[in-house]
Amino acid sequence: MVSIKDIAKKAGVSISTVSYALNGSERITKETAERISTIASDMGYVPHGAARMLKKRESMLIGMYLTDYYGHFYGDLLQGVKDELSRKGYDLIVCSGRQSHRLIPERTFDGAIILDATLTDEELLQFAERGHKLVVLDRELQHDNVNQVLLDNKAGATLAMEYLLNQGYDRIYTVSGPEGSYDARQRMRAVRQVIERTPQVSFIEIPGSFDKESGYAAGSRIAEEYDQPVGVFCLNDDMAIGLIDYIQTCTSLVIGEHIHLIGYDNIQLAQYTRPRMATIDYSMRKWGALAAEQLLKMIRGEPVESERVYVSLIEGNSVNRVHSE
Secondary structure: OOOHHHHHHHHOOOHHHHHHHHOOOOOOOHHHHHHHHHHHHHOOOOOOHHHHHHHHOOOOEEEEEEOOOOOOOHHHHHHHHHHHHHHOOOEEEEEOOHHHHHHOOOOOOOEEEEEOOOOOHHHHHHHHHOOOOEEEOOOOOOEOOEEEEEEOHHHHHHHHHHHHHOOOOOEEEEEOOOOOOHHHHHHHHHHHHHHHHOOOOEEEEEOOOOOHHHHHHHHHHHHHHOOOOEEEEEOOHHHHHHHHHHHHHHOOOOEOOOEEEEEEOOOHHHHHOOOOOEEEEOOHHHHHHHHHHHHHHHHOOOOOOOEEEOOEEEOOOOOOOOOOO
């Protein structure tokens, strides 16, 4: 690997002169700087990132931590983050897995956006206490170096449940999410609050994992127990699509006639289901862009407040009113 010492020898100048040239210092003439830059380029010199960060105390990199990359959920969210960062001259590195956690205390990033259940609250608060700037999308933490940009899960789940109740079903299933998911817990909390207000309706909770496989399994159970039209709320669209797959390929039941289904997230694939799936909608790109915007404000030392991403109901033919006899 070429060092600045090698460049200095080739150019016949001191190491400090090379350093000035490569860092854009005005202590040397423009002609000297250009000659040294040309020599460095010809020799294949690559600046040492860690050394540059120590000197400038910034990397112009932002870390985005995800629990995993499964499903159709992350594309628009990441694009929203990337677009906002790019406008401000930052690059994005997406991380997953416990070994990547050390990149935060190693100051690889100027800040990090967290949507990763494997990072504990205690771990994040320790990072924040050491001065690391964090925006969390999946929990509520109180610290001057932590900002929250959260989905309005309560409003979304309440909209979904009340939408099903208004159609007149006597039985409603809810397919839940993984225990480690903040969004799943918040949605189920809202579901149970609705249930407490409507004891005359039969509610059944089926465990899920936010993937198509668990939705497929839920479809099997619902079909086996079927004896009247039912409402089903899947806590995300991937599970709802898995449920549709089972009902349409393995049974004679019809979505929107026997099984009345609503999902959550309005992922792109949900827009192409037949019948069109009812779901809870919000802008993933806006969520990502808002998280990036808040983090960059924190890095610049500007004041920020916790934000909430609001949701709305997209109606679809997967839910229809029960007809009275």
